[in-house]
Amino acid sequence: MATGPLTAAEVCALLQQRWGASYDVHLIQRRRRIYLQIMWCYLEQLSFPLDESTYMARLMDLVETVNQLGKGEAVRTWLRTTTDRPRLGKALSLPLL
Numbered sequence: 001m002a003t004g005p006l007t008a009a010e011v012c013a014l015l016q017q018r019w020g021a022s023y024d025v026h027l028i029q030r031r032r033r034i035y036l037q038i039m040w041c042y043l044e045q046l047s048f049p050l051d052e053s054t055y056m057a058r059l060m061d062l063v064e065t066v067n068q069l070g071k072g073e074a075v076r077t078w079l080r081t082t083t084d085r086p087r088l089g090k091a092l093s094l095p096l097l
Contacts, residue, residue, distance in 0.1 A: 006072035008059040014079040022055065023086050024048070027062055027096075036066065036075060038092040071096045 015023050015038070022043035028035045041048055043055050050058070066075055078094050086092055 004072075005067045006063050006076055008056055008063045010076070011059060011063055011079070012056070014076070018079060018082075019085055024050075024055075025059060025062055026091075027065060028093075033095060034069070034097045036062075036071075036078075036094040036096055038086050040086045040088045040091065066096070069096055 011025065012022055015021065015025075024039040024041050024043075026037045026039060028037050043050070043052060048055075063072075066072055074096070075094065082092065084092055
């Protein structure tokens with residue numbers, strides 16, 4: 001089990017282990033709350049709009065923000081334990097703040 005700050009490579013590995021795909025991940029702010037959302041599209045799809053290097057750069061920025069918020073361990077635990085999965089039109093959401 002990893003400890004310390006969350007990394008983009010770790011998030012990518014957790015997504016692959018959990019669901020077999022590198023799902024698109026976003027931080028969304030709504031009504032003064034911040035959520036981590038796992039979208040239904042993924043890097044391995046032919047129609048995915050980003051290439052691998054752009055996806056990883058964006059994931060690194062997102063993970064840096066998550067770590068600055070002090071929520072790296074919460075994200076790590078959630079990715080390992082959530083029983084839901086991303087489905088077309090339904091993102092998974094984890095409230096961070």
